[in-house]
Amino acid sequence: MTVRIGVVGAGWIGKEHIRRLTHTVTGARVTAVTDIDPARAAEAAGLVGARVLPDGAAVIALGDVDAVLVTSWGPTHAEHVLNAVAAGKPVFCEKPLATSAEDCLRIVEAEQAYGRRLVQVGFMRRYDAGYRQMKEVIDAGRIGAPLIVHCAHRNPGVPDSYTSDMAALDTAVHEVDVLRWLLDDEIVSAQVVTPRATRYRAAHLKDPQIMLFETAKGVRIDLEVFVNCRYGYDIQCEAVGEEGVVRLPEPSSVALRGAGQRTSAVLTDWVERFRGAFDTEFREWVAGVGAGSAPTGPSAWDGYAATVITSATVQALESGLVVPTDLKPRPAFYGGAA
C-alpha cells in the first residue's frame, strides 16, 4: 500500500523531502502540497503531480492524505502538528517540534489524549550509520557505563543572519537529541563557555562556543559548536566509558598520496554528510506508517526535551551560569524514566 503524504511547507527542506519521498523512498506518494507562497507550492507540487492546497488545515483534512509532513517555518509547526493529531493522522515534523516548551507540551498532551503515538520529529542523526554503530557498541556494554562524551559540530560558514542563540537552537539541537538517545539518558543542566572568537564570524556572533551538559546519570558532555570553521563540515563524537572508548567514524573517502602528503577529503556540505541518514529516516517512517504501526523515531517528548534543553543552553550562554533544564517528569506513555 502506498502512503499518500501531504506536505505543509515547500521551502528548501520541504522540496528536498518531496524529492526523497518520490524518487528515493518506495511506498510513498506526495499527493498534496501547501506553502505560504502559492507559487512555491505550485512549483513543488508540479514536480510530482500533487495537488496544491491553500493551507495546512486543508492538506491535513484531505481524504487522500494518509500522513502529514510538516516542513514549514518553525513557529507554525505546533499548529500543524496539533491539527494532524486532532485528525488522527501520523505526522512527521521537521525540527523543532515547536519553538516554545508550552507548545511542545500541548502536543504531548494532545497525543496522549489521542491514545497512541502519531508524531515523529525530524532528528535524522539517529538514522546515521555511524551513530547507530556507536549505539550498538554502547548498548552491548562494550565500553562499560558511559562517563563522558566529547563532541564537535563544525560548519564551514553561516550567513550573517545566524545569531548566537542559533548555536544551541539550530545547531547543537542535533547533538542534544542524538546524545539523549545514544546514552538513553536525560540532560539536566547546561553551561556555555566562549573561547576567543574567530575573526571569520559576523561581529554579533559568539563563535565558537563550548557547551557543557550534565545528564541525569552524571555523564558529562562537552560540545564544541564552531559554525565558521572554514575547512569543512565535520561532526565528531567520542563516548568514554568505564572500559573503553568508541568514536564516530570519518566519512569514507579515498586516500591520495601526492606531493609529500597523504590526503583525504573532508565533506563541506551537511546535506551530503547526512543524506543516507535522511533516506533511512524516511524509509523507516514510511514503512511504519504503511504498516499501520506507531512511529519508533524521535517522539513528541523528544521534541519537547530538545526545545527545553536548547532554551536552557541559550540562557546559559547569556547568563554565564550553569542552568538546570528542569524538564517535567517523562510520562509513562513515552517510555517513562530516562
Place this chain on the structure above:
Amino acid sequence: MTVRIGVVGAGWIGKEHIRRLTHTVTGARVTAVTDIDPARAAEAAGLVGARVLPDGAAVIALGDVDAVLVTSWGPTHAEHVLNAVAAGKPVFCEKPLATSAEDCLRIVEAEQAYGRRLVQVGFMRRYDAGYRQMKEVIDAGRIGAPLIVHCAHRNPGVPDSYTSDMAALDTAVHEVDVLRWLLDDEIVSAQVVTPRATRYRAAHLKDPQIMLFETAKGVRIDLEVFVNCRYGYDIQCEAVGEEGVVRLPEPSSVALRGAGQRTSAVLTDWVERFRGAFDTEFREWVAGVGAGSAPTGPSAWDGYAATVITSATVQALESGLVVPTDLKPRPAFYGGAA
C-alpha cells in the same frame, strides 16, 4: 512512469533483486517471474504480486514487461539475453553475460544489428562510492598516468564446490571489469602464480592465487585472490601513477578502544560490502530505462571482454604461462579503441 520488469531466475540473487526493485528502488515494479523450479518462482512472485510464467521466453514476450532481468543459471544467460534483444527490450543480465566468448559475441552482434544498446551486465563495482571516487581522482589526472594497480580480493571462505578456475571466472571477474573501467584500458595478457596454499582450503583448490595482468597501455595489475582468508571480506585496490597513488577507502566503521587495542570491524559479508553499489546500479538502470535512454553501465562488449579475459586467466593458471587475451577489436558501436 513505472518500469515493469520481468525476472528470469528466482534463486538467491534473483530474489535479492526482486526485493531491491520492490522496496529500495523507486520507479520499478516486478510484474512477471519465472524459474526452472516453479515453486521457487511462485514464492518470489507471491512476495510482490507478480505473475508466474513457465519460462524465460514467456516472460520476455509478455506485454506488461518493459524490461528484463536475467538472474538464472549462468549457462542459460545467452539465450535469454538474445531473446530480449530480439524483442527490443532492455535487459539487465547478472554476470557472466555468457559462459563462452562465442555466445558473448552473438549477443554483441545481435545488439549491433538491433542498432542501439539494450544490454547491461551486472558488474556492480562501477557503482561503489569508493571506486567512483578513485575514478574521479584518476580521470582528473591527480595521480598522473596510471602505471600499476595493486588489488586484493579476499573472502572469508567458500563451499567445497568452489573450484580453482572460479577464482578467475567468479571472483576476479569483478576486478577485471572494474579495472578496465577505472583505467579506461584493455587487458591484453594474464599470468597466474600460486603461492603456498592455505591449510583451510579444500584439497582440490589452489588458494590463494596471484593474478598478473598487463593492459594495452602497459599498466601492470597484481591481484591477490584469496577465498579462504577467514578473517573477513576485504577488497583492496591501489592505483599507482606517475605523480601519486590513490587507494580505495576502508568501509566506514566505528573505532573502539578497549583492552590495549584500537579495533574496527572488517566486513565478513560481500552483500553488505556492495549493498550500496547494487542499489545505485539498479536505481540508475531503472531511471535510464524509464527515461527511454540507452544503458550507460557495463555493456555486452564489457561482458564479452570479461569472459575472454577470465578464460585466459584460467588457461594461465593451468599452463603456468603468460596467456594473451586476444580480444577482438572493439567495435565503434561500443565506444571504439580502449
Place this chain on the structure above:
Amino acid sequence: MTVRIGVVGAGWIGKEHIRRLTHTVTGARVTAVTDIDPARAAEAAGLVGARVLPDGAAVIALGDVDAVLVTSWGPTHAEHVLNAVAAGKPVFCEKPLATSAEDCLRIVEAEQAYGRRLVQVGFMRRYDAGYRQMKEVIDAGRIGAPLIVHCAHRNPGVPDSYTSDMAALDTAVHEVDVLRWLLDDEIVSAQVVTPRATRYRAAHLKDPQIMLFETAKGVRIDLEVFVNCRYGYDIQCEAVGEEGVVRLPEPSSVALRGAGQRTSAVLTDWVERFRGAFDTEFREWVAGVGAGSAPTGPSAWDGYAATVITSATVQALESGLVVPTDLKPRPAFYGGAA
C-alpha cells in the same frame, strides 16, 4: 667534553635517568649519587661506577660534578635546586620544581640574582616528536589563531595512594606545561567538573575529571583526566584554530587484520609512550650544558607557573568554582609577556 653529573635521589625515576645518561645519551657521565636511603644510592651508583655521597649538598659541592640532576622526593626539590643555583651549577629538576608557589618564586629570584639561566624542569612532552610537529604546524600559522584545545590524559590505572588532587598536581601538570608552550600563552583560570565516577576507582577518588582552562588570549582548553580508564595509556590533543585543526598522532603500530577486525595496539605504559621524549630531553640538555650555553627547556618560571596553575585547579575541584590563577607578571629575564 664529558659532562659530569651528580644525581640527588635514586628512586625509580632517578635510576631510569642514570641509565639513560650512561647508556643512551652520549657526552655525560654520572659521577656522584645520593639518596635518603644509602643502600639505594649505593646500588644505583654501583651500576655506573659513581661515588656515593651522604646528601644533596655534598653532591652539589663536589668538584667533579659539573651539573646536577634532582630526582628526589618532590618536597625536597627546592632546597637542592637553590643549592645548585648558589653553586652556579646547571640543574635539571624533575617536576615539580617545588611544591609551593613561594618556593618556586625563591628559585626564580635566586636564578635572576645569579644572572643567567641554570634551571631546567623535567617536562618531557616538549621533546615528544608529535607535540613538536603540532607546534611547528601552529607556529607556521597553518591552523590560524588557536581558539580551543581538546585534550585527554588516560592511564590504565593508579594505586590506591593516588588522591583526587593528584589528577591536577601529578597528571594534568604535563598538559599544563605543554599547552602553555604549544600555544605560547598563559593559563588564567581553571574549572573542574566531575562526571559520574568509574566503578574501577578507589572510593576516595574523583575519576574521571574534566578540567577547563582559559588562557590570556582567550583560548579554551578542555582536558579529560581519567586515570583508571583500564584500556591503555592514551594521550590525545587536538588544537582547533581559525582555519584548521591539528591533532597529535597515534603512536605508530602495526595494523593487524584477523577474525573480523582491524586492530592496532594501544600503549599501556607511559614510560614507553614518552621514552623518545625523555631521550631527546636529556640529549639536548647534556649538549647544552657541555657547550656551556643556558638551558632552552622548561624554565624555573615554567615550573612556578605549573605549580600555581595546578594548585588553582585543585582549588577549583574542591570549590566547584572557576578559580583565577593569579600568576605574577612574567619577568623579562624569562622572555617577558606570554
Place this chain on the structure above:
Amino acid sequence: MTVRIGVVGAGWIGKEHIRRLTHTVTGARVTAVTDIDPARAAEAAGLVGARVLPDGAAVIALGDVDAVLVTSWGPTHAEHVLNAVAAGKPVFCEKPLATSAEDCLRIVEAEQAYGRRLVQVGFMRRYDAGYRQMKEVIDAGRIGAPLIVHCAHRNPGVPDSYTSDMAALDTAVHEVDVLRWLLDDEIVSAQVVTPRATRYRAAHLKDPQIMLFETAKGVRIDLEVFVNCRYGYDIQCEAVGEEGVVRLPEPSSVALRGAGQRTSAVLTDWVERFRGAFDTEFREWVAGVGAGSAPTGPSAWDGYAATVITSATVQALESGLVVPTDLKPRPAFYGGAA
C-alpha cells in the same frame, strides 16, 4: 669499556656513521679513519679526534682499533672484510658484503675457518620498529603461516647515474634481506615485470619494476620498486597469512584538517625514515662488540644471499625469465636450513 672503531671509507655514509658512533651511540669511539681521498679522511677524522691512516689494512692492523666499520666503495668491501676476519676483529660492513657471489663465499669460508662470527652486514631494516613489530606478530603465529607478502619501495627520485640493475642491487636488496628475516625463509627464484615507464625517469631506466619472488616454503612476494614516484619516500609491506594480515605502520605524523582536506605528511627522505633503525643497529652492534659476544645482526651468509638473489633479479629483468637463485646450502654455522 669503550669500543674503539676504525673506519674504512669516509664518504657520505661513512661520515654519517662516524657522527652516529660519536654523538648518538654510547660506548664507542672512532679512533682511526681512512679513505681513498686523504683530505676526506682528514676532515672526518678531525671532527672526532681520530687518527688518519693511509689505507684499510693499516686501520685494521692498528692496536687501538677493536672493531672495523667498512663504508668504502662497494667493490672494495670484500678485501677489507677479509682483512678484518684475518685479524680476528669484529667488522660491520655496509651493504653489499661483496659485489660477487664468489667474494661473499670467500668471506663466509674465512669466517667459518676462524670459528666464530665476526661479520655483520648493514641491513638496517631489521632494526626498524615497524618491521620488528611485524616479526613479533608473525612469529607469534597471529597471522598463521605466511603465504604472500606485498611490498612497495618508492623513492621520490634518483640521479641519472642510477641504472636499471640498481633497482635490484641497491634498492630491492633491502626488501630481500628483511623479508628473508621476517619470514625465516629463503628466496629461490625471481621474476621481473616492467610496467609502462614513468615519464619522469631517465631514458635508459626501467622504472617502475615489479619483482616477484618465491621462497623455499612457497611464499610469493610482489615488490614494486618505483624510484621516481615523485611524491615521497614510501615503504609499504603487508604479509598475508592463513589467518590474518599484518601491515607495516605509516610513520607517525600529525593530522591536519584544513581547506576541505585531512592531510598528513609523507616522508621524502630515506635517511629520516630509517634514522631510528640505524641508531638501534649501531647501538646493538656496539653493545655486542663491547660485551665480547658474536654479532646477532645480518651475517656474512645473509650478505651472500642478498648478493646472489639480487644478481638473479637483474638476470630476470634482462631475460624476462623466472630465474632460480641457486643458493648453496646454508652451513650449520649460520643456523642451518632456512
